[in-house]
Amino acid sequence: MSEKLNQLKELYGEISDLNNAAALLGWDQQTYMPAGGGEARGQQLATLGKISHDKMTSDEFGKLLDELKQEFAGVDPLSSEDAAMVRMAARDYDKATRVPSEFVVEQAIVTTKAFEAWVEAKSKSDFSIFRPHLEKVVELVKKYISFFPPADHPYDTLLDDYEPGMKTADVKVIFDGLRSKQVELIKAIAARKQVEDKFLHKKYNEEKLWNFAADVTKQFGYDWTRGRMDKAPHPFETSFSVNDVRITNRFEADNPLATLFSAMHESGHAMYEQGVNPAWDRTPIGHAASLAVHESQSRMWENLVGRSLPFWEYFYPRLKKVFPSQLDGVSLKNFYKAINKVEPSFIRVNADEATYNLHIMLRLELEIALVEGKVAIKDLPEIWNAKMNEYLGITPPNDALGVLQDVHWSYGSIGYFSTYALGNLVSAQLWEKINKDIKGLDEEIRKGKFDSLLGWLRKHIHTQGRKYYPQELVQKITGSKITPEPYVRYLTTKYSGIYGL
């Protein structure tokens, strides 16, 4: 192997170590850190981030890359792991060097204040508190875009940070093929008799539910000798190496089963990171391909597996044994319907599979308009509510349940949202392929067996790490780039059964 590449890997390894250490500091902040530790932790994260950034933008790194780009010129990254490393290292270097340090500092200051303002605005349901901060955030985002070469659309630059290679035009086409069909489906469902789900909101014992959820993730194949599940204010997945990939979870008394579905979701993310080729740990291709591909894994385990009938044919008797009184008299079929209840609602994170993507499309449209300068920040609440009415037939009674619900914009994370919806689409697209490749998968799931499924995902997705751009990977596996049809088919079939459409 190239001596230069070894040097690059060594340097990238140190950067990875710093980033992984920072990730542990972040995990601790969300799980065990005592309240008093916050200020020093911010300082420690800033120092680690600065050193990591300095190394990534160092002359040493740049020089090595220049030489390696020459050395690997003409080598196809799709067929050479070394070339893939060089390609991804170059991508990271380019992103890091284009943005001046002063901008990063300015952004940190603005978004810290914006976050605080958002917390207050949301708690008071008063958009005017957040508005001046969001204006500054959007100005910064535009400035950020200016550091990069002009793209087909300015929003492309943002999208590319979260979904490498993805274009605004592509997302628009994908979502255009989806929007009307999802709206139609929801209208059809609304015309039917609603399913009964009161028993899901009874009192469930937290510890028992937590343990049940943990057991499900183990049965999926989430390796607890290389992972664990801790309590945190929000469920998330984080990793510090391919052999230390953790998830968090929470318990909400009024929505107890969410603990179970969050565990499935986060373990889906975690199995992805646990499955990356271990030889690539600490290298430019030693992580996941993109947020959408990541989300395809979490949503697959949570929804296509975890909200499916075959899954519950196996697990429902077990759940009933743990919660006999709560589920007394509830048939498997009615339980299955309840956990798949469709109901337009205001809050994205609580949305069901049928309505979820519409929440995302709304956000994407607003974000593009903001970047294009076609909407004024002050008009956002009104536009938000109008779109909610158009897509979901409901109008938020206040901004806390509307435009203020998500934290993302306060962080400056504009361009992130569509990866959630794209992940849903990819999950269904993969699912069709998987069911062609694994005959009788439903039968296996009915027996609580997931090794064929996990084995398939390991081989086609997980081990591949970040070797491919997401669209390359999806194309390679399914023969097509990301497309909405499989998801529409999936939803239609599923809800036809549940709501008798």
Added chain:
Amino acid sequence: MSEKLNQLKELYGEISDLNNAAALLGWDQQTYMPAGGGEARGQQLATLGKISHDKMTSDEFGKLLDELKQEFAGVDPLSSEDAAMVRMAARDYDKATRVPSEFVVEQAIVTTKAFEAWVEAKSKSDFSIFRPHLEKVVELVKKYISFFPPADHPYDTLLDDYEPGMKTADVKVIFDGLRSKQVELIKAIAARKQVEDKFLHKKYNEEKLWNFAADVTKQFGYDWTRGRMDKAPHPFETSFSVNDVRITNRFEADNPLATLFSAMHESGHAMYEQGVNPAWDRTPIGHAASLAVHESQSRMWENLVGRSLPFWEYFYPRLKKVFPSQLDGVSLKNFYKAINKVEPSFIRVNADEATYNLHIMLRLELEIALVEGKVAIKDLPEIWNAKMNEYLGITPPNDALGVLQDVHWSYGSIGYFSTYALGNLVSAQLWEKINKDIKGLDEEIRKGKFDSLLGWLRKHIHTQGRKYYPQELVQKITGSKITPEPYVRYLTTKYSGIYGL
């Protein structure tokens, strides 16, 4: 304030951030890290350690120090906080730069293997497995000494790493004043009727004991908004800032009360770190003065407070309420005697207050002889056993209960042990002064009140951080350097009462 000093503080702050991040990685390793995470964690710690060391030994740091040493020449560090910072930064820089990186790498390799060999040797109680590794460790230690200017005694160089400024000759004088008196005391106790302590080894509920221990630390004044207690294989204290100081604990079914005394011990360490002047966080004087001073705090809360009669006058009724059946029929006086039982035993960490220091003296004598080349490694087990017999009147039946019991030598930590005994001495020396300054302290403790005591420690010890060398600090507070008499007086008074000497 000097511009140069600000620059030094900024640089030292970054080094502190790296070290604090590494400390969190170490804490996680002992508490929550899944088994699989070990290898990557070692790599991450190595990277953080390397970057921290590079910064500490950088030309930038050296140049700043040179200029600051000139600027502060003639300024007394005992009366100037800035001068104290320069003095301690210079000390750290000197230590870091004298030792070549290649040596550090060699040491890491040798001690990693030595540790593995020690684990095996101890489990098989076979010194011959550890012997060749210990020989290498001792060779390395001698090499380490050679990097420093000749001292009065070569062992001084090692001692100074753990107890700044302490000399071998000083420790010898201190221990010489102690040895015969402790041996005499133990003989006198052995001639008396042994106390009864069977009830301490009944079955105690882990969770209840854990919570009781936690409550005691809170009542002491350990601030849980800036700390916490987690389960780990061994109890320890660690901190990531003055506002995030954590302890760990464990539960051993055959020695349940150890959880309680460990909590007192570790919270003693933790209150020290929580009490350091917060303005000095991330600076060269933002930690404790030395290991002995640290140990004086932990031992004071564990022993002088936590094994005292006034303490249990308050807490015994409370403990009895939690464990009524275990303590049924056990009077306060008998409980007090039981937790202070003196019995020569093989294992240092389980030793009582009267025998503990003799375990340390034995180790110190062997370490000095090793450094002087006056004993052969192969003869260590025999010499160990002979000394045990001389000091404690018992002979270890095997090496696991003898020379192989402690991990320290496998780490290369030669020079560490005496800080444990010195800490005991300092705790009693401070205690005499405290009881002069706080009239009626026993009365307060009898009421479960510890704020006068903690306030005194805060003022005289904790806030002082690492501004003083340990002997300077002890001298400043008590009017004398470390001396054994107060400890001898303390032991004699205490055990006269318990054993009717």
